Amino acid sequence: MAAWTFARLTMREAARSRFLPITLTLALLYIGLIAWGCHLILDHTPSIAAAQASAFGMEIFAFYMVSFVIALLAVFVTGASTHHDGESGLLQAMLARPVRRFDVLFGRWLGASLLVAFYVILLTGGLVLAVGLSVGYYPSRPVEAAALLLLQGLAILSLRLLFGTFLGNMASGILPLMLYGLAWMGGLVETVGQALSVQAMVTAGIVTSLLIPTDELWRGVAYFLAPETASALLTQALGRGNPFISLTPIAAPMVAWSCFYVVATFLVAAWSFARRDV
């Protein structure tokens, strides 16, 4: 019950601080821009198939940007770090109530997760519809793509909460984003290693994706966004050595690892928060 109070507080803070209306406006602008681009593609390509192929390319890049935006949002929607709120006095009167610290952190996690889920649905649904209604291209499995995007957001969000138990606002926000960048670099190294058949590079990529699975999840998103059969050859042509494209679906163990990663990171955060003096 206390967790739900804190979840509502997290969501209400986002709404009251103008964060929600500003990001919503920007998201709609983003979707509108892609829709406008698709219309231009349709006007300037000789066939619908060529337009769809170009639109698919644009959609993939648009989703890659969405992936980054979701990571950014996941950092910001959690609000200030618990370490900062404890130091500043904001949490003191609340933690003196008969609430468990686990509930405080879980409430924040839940509220932020719902906000991230809202943005994932908005951006995924908006982009898929914008491209689909403009050029008639629809990804093979958009729901699965959205689910993996959400999982990626939850991983970043959980890391932010964990770092926030012992670091201030800036450091606890920057660190997950640096790890996100590290994952991207690891994925790139792995892709190049696969193209050149260099096992050490592949291994480095795998280790990185275990450390932070966001890039692996992105590749899962990219795979589900690709056309099922019609443009498979084009996808393969684009996909070889391309960090934005995946030729294979994400492995089930990696999805399981990512889920475990989110839960474990949150539990470590809860443990760290419970031990700290406020």
Next chain:
Amino acid sequence: MTAEPVLSPENRRDVTAETEQYREPAISVSGLRKVYGATVALHDLTLTVQPGEIFGFLGPNGAGKTTAVKLITGLAHPTSGEGSVLGRPLGSRAGRRELGYLPELFRFQEWLTASELLDVHGELAGVPRAERQARITELLELVGLADRARDRVGAFSKGMQQRVGLAQALMGRPRLVILDEPTSALDPIGRRDVRNIIQRLKADGVTVFLNSHLLSEVELVCDRVAFVNGGRVVREGRVEDLLTDRLELHVRAEGLTPAVLDDLRRHWRLISQAGDHLLLAMTRPEEAGDVARFLVGQGVTLLELLPRRSNLEQLFVELVEGSNDGRVDVRPLDHARSGT
């Protein structure tokens, strides 16, 4: 602020019944110690606060007062020692169920209105939804913010934020209220209002643990006080007892010869002498008459005789300076008296 009681009649506690139910101390800690890295913030805190009393916790900056409060409220974990709050283990959720707390560093969600803030705290404190609105109205009225219920806390002055902080501390109908410097941002009228609220809380059977630098206010409202310095309690006792022990008599007289002064010293402790002015230590107010009779009997002309009680501030300065250079007996008052 209004002159209304802290609790409306239907919400007021049945003090008699609860006294029967809760005979355990409101706060009881023993050997509480807190170390931050190489710094010992609290050495060995042992104290008991009885239910229904107003307890003043005094000390200079850095004495360990806020650390002690954080340990009692469960915000920080003790390095060693143990204790209970309202009969429940220190730091437990059960111990915080009937606890209200206004932190020294009060800061609230600035984007919430005063009413919403109290609603959140009421929810966390377990106040049923149906009762919350009436309680919010009652408390905002009490702290003088009834007309600002719908204003955001961020738009409030520091003093108003402290008032709303006091209201949140009382939201869960606590049996124990811990107020850490509750008047630091208030003007003299606000301080008087808080004093009145504290006295009404006592009338309602609520225990108040008051941490304050304003010793004149502490003296007015507290039943017992503890002085803490360097992370240790250096003196503890009832305010009356602490100050009765420190009665002084100011005398101005003509004809104070060395022989008279020597005789005087045999009966009373002469604190100081400057010309015609004497300062004597007494144990009872009635001794002023004895001094007068003695001096007149010695042929001295009395010009002025002024008994006065030392105040907490003087005692505070003496204790802090004394404990810093090791001159003060750091035992609790009762033990120090009995010599045990």
